[in-house]
């Protein structure tokens with residue numbers, strides 16, 4: 220192993236949309252170690268368990284590196300040439316019989332972690348001639364973007380440094396590593412935490428308040444919170460006056476949604 224062929228390069232973890240910074244040791248073209256980038260403002264030298272397993276993603280012996288064809292109840296290895304010929308013939312046959320729209324593509328997120336696959340899928344889709352493309356975006360991330368754009372006028376993102384965190388159906392320890400890091404630091408400085416979740420997630424034990432709501436009652440709780448904020452004048456009246464639209468309709472709408480109301484009342488106004 221020659222030392223001159225060994226280098227450390229900066230990269231980014233692509234296993235989720237956070238894109239944490241990484242330092243990657245490469246020797247003779249092979250990655251030997253991956254660490255969190257110390258100077259990166261988001262992950263500050265750390266990686267979540269998924270990021271720490273990147274080497275396994277790259278080189279695990281069980282990783283699929285060749286085509287497998289189903290035979291009976293099992294699979295047999297075939298060559299790339301055979302795989303491409305068989306799949307191409309099947310797709311072209313379907314296209315001839317039913318037209319190109321017979322094929323629909325379904326992709327995961329279209330965010331940074333999946334950009335290459337999505338770009339290639341679009342090219343394949345265009346070459347085949349079908350307009351049918353679906354992704355998780357329509358029920359997940361893109362809806363979040365659109366809802367925020369419609370509510371706030373743009374896609375605002377969470378403030379990671381805060382002195383009050385409300386985790387409403389959100390478990391940073393499982394799915395938002397940079398936020399979990401920021402929370403751990405700020406909780407040491409006295410930041411408070413409210414957890415609203417039917418599941419008693421681990422951080423609920425350290426929270427200032429844990430609301431174990433029944434599944435499907437989020438809307439009732441949100442409306443009751445708005446009711447109390449308006450009733451007890453806990454909102455910022457200047458902000459409402461200057462920046463919001465429809466407050467005059469919201470006030471009568473939430474009157475019936477007292478903290479005592481039950482979710483069964485929702486939609487019966």
Ligand code: SF4
Nearest residue numbers: 232235238239267270
């Ligand atoms: S949170 Fe984890 S999976 Fe996501 S980019 Fe960072 S290290 Fe990778």
